Amino acid sequence: MSQSRLPAVVAVTALLLLQSVAVLVAAVIFGLEIGTGALNLGAQVFLVVLVTAAGLWIGAAGLSLWAGRAWARAATVVIELFAVILSVSFFSGGNPVMGLGFLLPAAAALVLSFTQQVSEHLAGARR
Numbered sequence: 001m002s003q004s005r006l007p008a009v010v011a012v013t014a015l016l017l018l019q020s021v022a023v024l025v026a027a028v029i030f031g032l033e034i035g036t037g038a039l040n041l042g043a044q045v046f047l048v049v050l051v052t053a054a055g056l057w058i059g060a061a062g063l064s065l066w067a068g069r070a071w072a073r074a075a076t077v078v079i080e081l082f083a084v085i086l087s088v089s090f091f092s093g094g095n096p097v098m099g100l101g102f103l104l105p106a107a108a109a110l111v112l113s114f115t116q117q118v119s120e121h122l123a124g125a126r127r
Helices: 005-032 041-067 071-092 098-115 116-124
Strands: none
Touching: 005 041, 005 071, 005 098, 005 116, 041 071, 071 098, 071 116
């Protein structure tokens, strides 16, 4: 496979990497807030570790999709379905801006993940 990537592959990878950065920034913010809030210290540390792991996993999925590893599509679907579920809670909680911030990139990544361009890119890596 040539080194040039098709637009859908670039778009899905970019969305995943941007989501990864956003989640890792949230982990840093949670880390800076340890010791405050309603959760006890253990729960706050666990939340930071969990959110950090999620951010790293999203980044790994993005880089693997870029590299053409077929498993990355399944990871992308799971990641984006979780984002859709989170968006519903924001809509229900009266925060439609944040809900759209989760829903729109997730929907775009889900749709683009099943385009012919991405499918061909992922199929080429298995040969």
